[in-house]
Amino acid sequence: MTALRVALLGCGTVGTEVVRLLREQADDLAARVGVPLELAGIAVRRLDKRREGVPAELLTTDAMGLVTSDDVDIVVEVIGGFEPARGLLLAAMKAGKSVVTANKALLAEDGATLFGAAREYGADIYYEASVAGAIPLLRPLRESLVGDHVHRVMGIVNGTTNYILDQMDTSGAGFAEALNEAQALGYAEADPTADVEGFDAAAKAAILAQLAFHTRVTAAGVHREGIADVTSADIASAKAMGCVVKLLAICERVPSEEHRAGRGVSVRVHPVMIPRSHPLASVREAYNAVFVEAESAGSLMFYGAGAGGAPTASAVLGDIVAVARNRVYGARGPAESTYAELPVLPMADTVTRYHVALDVADRSGVLARVADAFAEKDVSIQAVRQEGHGDEAQLVIVTHRAPDGALSATIERLRDLEIVRAVASVMRVEGDD
Amino acid sequence: MTALRVALLGCGTVGTEVVRLLREQADDLAARVGVPLELAGIAVRRLDKRREGVPAELLTTDAMGLVTSDDVDIVVEVIGGFEPARGLLLAAMKAGKSVVTANKALLAEDGATLFGAAREYGADIYYEASVAGAIPLLRPLRESLVGDHVHRVMGIVNGTTNYILDQMDTSGAGFAEALNEAQALGYAEADPTADVEGFDAAAKAAILAQLAFHTRVTAAGVHREGIADVTSADIASAKAMGCVVKLLAICERVPSEEHRAGRGVSVRVHPVMIPRSHPLASVREAYNAVFVEAESAGSLMFYGAGAGGAPTASAVLGDIVAVARNRVYGARGPAESTYAELPVLPMADTVTRYHVALDVADRSGVLARVADAFAEKDVSIQAVRQEGHGDEAQLVIVTHRAPDGALSATIERLRDLEIVRAVASVMRVEGDD
Numbered sequence: 001m002t003a004l005r006v007a008l009l010g011c012g013t014v015g016t017e018v019v020r021l022l023r024e025q026a027d028d029l030a031a032r033v034g035v036p037l038e039l040a041g042i043a044v045r046r047l048d049k050r051r052e053g054v055p056a057e058l059l060t061t062d063a064m065g066l067v068t069s070d071d072v073d074i075v076v077e078v079i080g081g082f083e084p085a086r087g088l089l090l091a092a093m094k095a096g097k098s099v100v101t102a103n104k105a106l107l108a109e110d111g112a113t114l115f116g117a118a119r120e121y122g123a124d125i126y127y128e129a130s131v132a133g134a135i136p137l138l139r140p141l142r143e144s145l146v147g148d149h150v151h152r153v154m155g156i157v158n159g160t161t162n163y164i165l166d167q168m169d170t171s172g173a174g175f176a177e178a179l180n181e182a183q184a185l186g187y188a189e190a191d192p193t194a195d196v197e198g199f200d201a202a203a204k205a206a207i208l209a210q211l212a213f214h215t216r217v218t219a220a221g222v223h224r225e226g227i228a229d230v231t232s233a234d235i236a237s238a239k240a241m242g243c244v245v246k247l248l249a250i251c252e253r254v255p256s257e258e259h260r261a262g263r264g265v266s267v268r269v270h271p272v273m274i275p276r277s278h279p280l281a282s283v284r285e286a287y288n289a290v291f292v293e294a295e296s297a298g299s300l301m302f303y304g305a306g307a308g309g310a311p312t313a314s315a316v317l318g319d320i321v322a323v324a325r326n327r328v329y330g331a332r333g334p335a336e337s338t339y340a341e342l343p344v345l346p347m348a349d350t351v352t353r354y355h356v357a358l359d360v361a362d363r364s365g366v367l368a369r370v371a372d373a374f375a376e377k378d379v380s381i382q383a384v385r386q387e388g389h390g391d392e393a394q395l396v397i398v399t400h401r402a403p404d405g406a407l408s409a410t411i412e413r414l415r416d417l418e419i420v421r422a423v424a425s426v427m428r429v430e431g432d433d
Numbered sequence: 434m435t436a437l438r439v440a441l442l443g444c445g446t447v448g449t450e451v452v453r454l455l456r457e458q459a460d461d462l463a464a465r466v467g468v469p470l471e472l473a474g475i476a477v478r479r480l481d482k483r484r485e486g487v488p489a490e491l492l493t494t495d496a497m498g499l500v501t502s503d504d505v506d507i508v509v510e511v512i513g514g515f516e517p518a519r520g521l522l523l524a525a526m527k528a529g530k531s532v533v534t535a536n537k538a539l540l541a542e543d544g545a546t547l548f549g550a551a552r553e554y555g556a557d558i559y560y561e562a563s564v565a566g567a568i569p570l571l572r573p574l575r576e577s578l579v580g581d582h583v584h585r586v587m588g589i590v591n592g593t594t595n596y597i598l599d600q601m602d603t604s605g606a607g608f609a610e611a612l613n614e615a616q617a618l619g620y621a622e623a624d625p626t627a628d629v630e631g632f633d634a635a636a637k638a639a640i641l642a643q644l645a646f647h648t649r650v651t652a653a654g655v656h657r658e659g660i661a662d663v664t665s666a667d668i669a670s671a672k673a674m675g676c677v678v679k680l681l682a683i684c685e686r687v688p689s690e691e692h693r694a695g696r697g698v699s700v701r702v703h704p705v706m707i708p709r710s711h712p713l714a715s716v717r718e719a720y721n722a723v724f725v726e727a728e729s730a731g732s733l734m735f736y737g738a739g740a741g742g743a744p745t746a747s748a749v750l751g752d753i754v755a756v757a758r759n760r761v762y763g764a765r766g767p768a769e770s771t772y773a774e775l776p777v778l779p780m781a782d783t784v785t786r787y788h789v790a791l792d793v794a795d796r797s798g799v800l801a802r803v804a805d806a807f808a809e810k811d812v813s814i815q816a817v818r819q820e821g822h823g824d825e826a827q828l829v830i831v832t833h834r835a836p837d838g839a840l841s842a843t844i845e846r847l848r849d850l851e852i853v854r855a856v857a858s859v860m861r862v863e864g865d866d
Contacts (some may be wrong), residue, residue, distance in 0.1 A: 147751045282715070302735060310729040340461075
């Protein structure tokens, strides 16, 4: 073997960085792999777009021709989305190539097909860049912690929403205003749906849960709520109880007395109040961080830039070197592991805590009737305080841990109470009980 | 292949946990590896010691017989120290076994011999547990960031000293008092030399530097200062400038205008003042955390429990699974990488900043003469303040970045000045300039 030939699919922000690093670090990469890595070609949709530092002679619009070429060993996909990415990756593996992809949406939606092809054709598929950019997270989960028993993975995996919530927390801005600022600074896209509604985080949660629990989890199995309904009042309410609001991806085993593996896994993305003393609370701006709780390792945290061309390209390069080394040594990376086959439980079975703010009539007996509604659904109250008087009277309640189904049934019950004028805010609380 | 047989060398705190995990997680481990992992034997010095949960029939005092037995595939060394650990690991690799070790002192002192044997006999050698317990750090450095260009690794890698410094910072205790408390709580050993004098951290620094810079670094190449001389006055002085004192292991490229790889690498362990806003400043008690700065990935931080039986065993298990999978698939892990061969520079060439407190005569012209001494050695002053009067008069000076050699020559010059009654405190400052 005299060199390994790399085909790149897509040449946007990340792709351009991958090209730059492959060229600038060529000597280092050759030393680390054992043979040089050469760019065989770059598949793009349009040849006439200006791309700084990208050799025009390598560009082609024939992506399928490129990935199946005998002249290619490794295929790197940074197009994103479903097709043509999916078909190209499948064709590449069928043709005996190793593949590296940053495509979280595709992996979360149809990972089964991709991993199935990898198994069938004996191909490597690496995807560190699909979650949390340059933060080494998938490799630690699938390799370092593989001898441990992971209980929970909880993280800030979307920089856009963290930036928005951080702005709301520090400057008192409302959601719309903070979103506008994030867009002006390039932290949010013109159509912010994928970030703001939690789709991006949900795809990452599915990938993390699958690795942590050795169980197939797709985006459809992830309970998802975005941050568009988070109000300044929610943020203020969080502050009042020493908390901060974060959009978290939470993957956890739901405990069971009978089974060590738990009754199943719960995977969810939603806004959460966490204590300001929690390590995730201090993750500011567009940074990402993931907190892992494992039986033997205890609590671990991984922190860094979760997005951006250069950090994502760093993760892609790490994977390119890994699959290249595997080719040099005739080795294979770890395959998909879904042996545990735990059920993915509905949100109603997830155990969590609620923070509830109720606009109530300011008269005697209100607290007793509200407390009755909680008791009726078997939800125990940890703390309650009354704020304001008359038309401004508000009851703020924090519950103990209970199944989400019981908690949301309580909210329905509260809405029916005549003395409750409105349910002003409902948010889950995580971190120390 | 129907099973892989594991030999354990040493059965102390970590070894006992490894045995427990191999037994309790047997089904999970078998699913993750592809074949069951079986304990073939456990080499100990004394058979009569009580060991909870360890099958007595597996114990043997014939360690060499065990590691060379045809019945063994993987050898796990958690004895520590040089001999017999070194001889046993070499014999194991020669006999075709894969090895996993947590032995930082041996790797830092004589890694060349171990890695040489791994190359010669085609053996895997994994050692994640040797640095920062369960925190996945070596695998991210040697695999995830392998396509990136690491500028600096800076971390709290010794829990004992972090506990002591944290106590001094929060309770105002002196060093001796904080050390006593750490010993009472089991965070420090009866003979605390290895921790307090920085030997433990220096060994870890050598291992981290070698991985980060693809350059052979031994413990002897690490500049080492412990924390025994850190005084309450130093801590107070750090507080006054918004800093906290930490014992850091710092591995960095010393920049060069001519060479992208830098003029060389600097590896050091010493007490440092860092701003309280730095992510490492908030690492409390006996926790560990390592901050990595890479060209593309940007700033990353890894945080968790750095020691203890269970966390260290988690890292050992991850490595056992990795080498076991390699055996199942006929693969090999990454070998030692020292291609960059950068010079390990003396401390004098390291660029850093100093915080200096001088007891001075309280008369006019003192500042001018002190400033002259700095200028003479080409060290520029960033900030200076005078505290106290008369016999209590003190000048506190913080410098800009300069070669350590120039900074220490300045201190020598200051000691000679008649107006300087004493150099009360000298400490390096890292973090934002």
